[in-house]
Amino acid sequence: MTLVFAAGRYRLSLPESPDHWELYHRIRRDVLLEAQKYAVELRDELAPGHHPRLLWLDEHPIGSIRVDVLAPGRAALRLVAIHSEWQRKGHGSALLSLAEQLARDLGCHETVVYATPEAARFYSKASYAEEDWDDTYVSGIVQMVKRLG
Ligand SMILES: CC(C)(COP(=O)(O)OP(=O)(O)OC[C@H]1O[C@@H](n2cnc3c(N)ncnc32)[C@H](O)[C@@H]1OP(=O)(O)O)[C@@H](O)C(=O)NCCC(=O)NCCS
Secondary structure, eight states: OOOOOOGGGEEEEOOOSHHHHHHHHHHHIIIIIHTTOOOOOOOOTTSTTEEEEEEEETTEEEEEEEEEEEETTEEEEEEEEEOGGGTTSSHHHHHHHHHHHHHHHTTOSEEEEEEOHHHHHHHHHTTOEEOOOOSOOOTTOEEEEEEOO
């Protein structure tokens, strides 16, 4: 069931303290490994162009994402994760909206994802279309693109 939460209750923040980095890594590890999607360890969290973020709902850390600027105008949304207890309540949509706003603020006009087949419907509901944006073929991954308005 998708519930409606006031947009002002969400905050996308850079993990800065050791505790917040631990939360960020734990959400990614628990959600993505639990879902047995893929190995999680992307490195260089703070390499140039990489923007790791924790999603907060009021005081609850409920999700994580990394926005990587790949080329002028294009950002990839990586390791999109909502903690399992908080899934299917509309928080993933909020996370995408905030990450897309961050991408706009970074000067990007499109966002791209590597989606698992299970998650492709989630992205298509958020106006992502299946489109190859990367020459690298990865079996079982759907490449998707959204032009930001
Ligand atoms: C995928 C994920 C980020 C979605 O977040 P969420 O909070 O559960 O999604 P929402 O509640 O905001 O859903 C938004 C819409 O997408 C749909 N949706 C969400 N997950 C879906 C799924 N796995 N399959 C089909 N539809 C899905 C919802 O039904 C909802 O549709 P509606 O607006 O018509 O009601 C979250 O479920 C998750 O972290 N999953 C495990 C990790 C993962 O798969 N990450 C993506 C890797 S590419």
